[in-house]
Amino acid sequence: MIRVAVGLLFAIALSAAQAVLAAPPVEAYGKLPGIEEVSLSPSGGRYAFIATDGETRRLYVASTDGKPLHIIEVGTTKVLGLDWAGEDHVLATLSATVTLGPDFNVWQAELETVVALNVQTGKAFQVFKKNRDQVANAVFGQYGTAQVDGHWYGWYGGRTCKSDRTGCYSLLDYAELYRVDLDTGDINIAAHGHNDSDEWLISGSGDVVARSFYDEKSGNWRILAGKEGDQVLAAGQDDFVGAGSLHLGRSADTILVDVPTGATDQNRGGYDYRELSVAGAAAAGVDTGRMAEPVIDPATHLWIGQILQNDEQGMSFFAPALQARWQGARKAFPNNIVHLKSWSTDFNRLIVFTDGGDDSGTYWLVDIQKHSADPIGTPYPTVKSADVGPVQMVDYRASDGLALRGVLTLPPGTQPKALPVVVLPHGGPEDRDYPGFDWWAQAFASRGYAVFQPNFRGSSGYGIQFRNAGLGEWGRKMQTDISDGVADLAKKGIVDPRRACIVGGSYGGYAALAGVTVQQGLYRCAVSVAGVADLSDMLVYEHKMSDAPSSSSIRYWRAFMGTTSSSDSRLSAITPASLADKADAPILLIHGNKDTVVPIDQSETMESALRRAGKPVEFVKMDNEDHWLSREETRIAMLKSAVAFVEKYNPPH
Secondary structure (H helix, E strand, O other), rough: HHHHHHHHHHHHHHHHHHHHHOOHHHHHHOOOOOOOEEEEOOOOOOEEEEEEOOEEEEEEEEEEOOEEEEEEEEEOOOOEEEEOOOEEEEEEEEEEEEOOOOOOOOOEEEEEEEEEEEEOOOOEEOOHHHHHHOOOOEEOOEEEEEEOOOEEEEEEEEEEEEEOOOEEEOOOOEEEEEEEEEOOOEEEEEEEEOOOOEEEEOOOOOOOOEEEEEOOOOHHHHHHOOOOOOOOEEHHHHHOOOOOOEEEEEOOOOEEEEEOOOOOOOOOOOEEEEEEEOOEEEEOOOOOOOOOEEEEEEOOOOEEEEEOOOOOOOEEEOOHHHHHHHHHHHHOOOOOEEEEEEEEOOOOOEEEEEEEEOEEEEEEEOOOOEEEEEEEEEEOOOOHHHHHHEEEEEEEEEOOOOOOEEEEOOOOOOOOEEEEEEEOOOOOOOOOOOOOOHHHHHHHHHHHHHEEEEEOOOOOOOOOHHHOOOOOOOOHHHHHHHHHHHHHHHHHHOEEEEEEEEEEEOHHHHHHHOOOOOOOOOOOOOEEEOOOOOOOHHHHHHHHHHOOOOHHHHHHHHHHHOOOOOOOOOOOOOOOHHHHHHHOOOOOEEEEOOOOOOOOOOHHHHHHHHOOOOOOOOEEEEEEOHHHHHHEEEEEHHHHHHHHHHHHHOOOO
């Protein structure tokens, strides 16, 4: 019997090891997506997408019958989105990390621009580039496109130059609204800005319908009607945010406004979407709450539906015909999570993206009339169906009874019993994880680990009360929410709590560091990618970035950290760098030297503190990498380093 039992255990271990050996290399998960940002033209006859090969990105435009129209080299510039203006103009939103120089408060910043391509002529230009003597060569807000007198224009925020006979010598501190000819690049000021200007709303005919203002010092916000803002539609006060996005409502004489709610006991609310008439009166059925995001039709600019913030981000359209078509398209993929990415004006053709189940992600062209769905491409072509680990949502409760949810990814072909676990908390911290294919989680799962992604208190997507439950809980209940989830999975027999490492990026990197400094006895190792290590210094950096004695961002971070200032003594109890001598597991730090969100100084400070304390630490510095791991070479290097570190200190088999 003993011999049989040993043989059975050996067979199970060998099977698991063979499964890992058969898995794709880590590089397969770390590569940049091979295809992304697929966008359909209004007629449904053309689509555009970004294809990536190594470090090179290209913009492709093709007809939906497969005929290639244009290919434009984008290079290594980051592509944030693709949109259409009519049938003949493709607009690519790009960003780059730019060195500003000694005249600015910060040395580097992430700046956006827009490239407009005329599909008919093949000519392309960068918005504001030829107008650098008038306006900065960057876009500070995008406010839509419209056809006026048969010609297409785009509306963009621009920082106007202060000029004299020698040329542009400085920039305004705020953006003004410019109308840009999408064929020639010629510009005209559509509306002047102010110090507290926030956003504009453009109608389908190109008129300025409304604008919003937010006073960073007082927290007062206003939404005003018209170009000159001579009528107040809504107003209030909020410590964290002004009015968010402005859209047209369900008709051209209404406005959908993203207004702060404010909490009952403090001005720290979230958003509600409310529909107002242009005259300022509330329209019927206006409040959607923060549990839904509006769907805006790019052709009409009207509000046509909502994205429901449940675990699969379901869609709901106001028009029964649209809802029926969407439900029909959804049924074509019964075993997958389906995301609507783009659609033709008549809603006969859709671009959808599927993942989940055994799908690492696929873009599809759905033709409603033909009852067909044709694949366009997959972001991870070398990750096959058999390589995708199953993903599910799990419910658990925090130690104080708060109901929580998280995402659990299991190794492919493995029974969920006493598995080694990688805990992967998200960034933000006001963000959340969804079920579906996550390249980082699947990379660890392919090596034999269960991967747990907790949506701890303070996460988004669960309502404003849940978000506010995270205020003041950095390193406190937000941290124990994570370990409470591991304990629950252990109680269910799914994971072995003695074989756990914690890995994360940004705020998740902070949580990883706190997991072995603020907390002890829980993890065999910790990996922090661009994580916050010194909370006081991070607040000083945020203050420098905001360039104001009082700002919403400073108030926001202080509220989440539970502090009144960067010198607050309470911060030391939740600051990993201050607790380096208590670190009870090896730590790997990974950080890019072009990170403008969490500066690399944070990881350098942590490394120095750990070395002074005689604690085991490794540091991988990524050259020319930003906060979002936008370069394939360094993204792969990050993933390989993180996986190897976890395998060293927490072997999967």
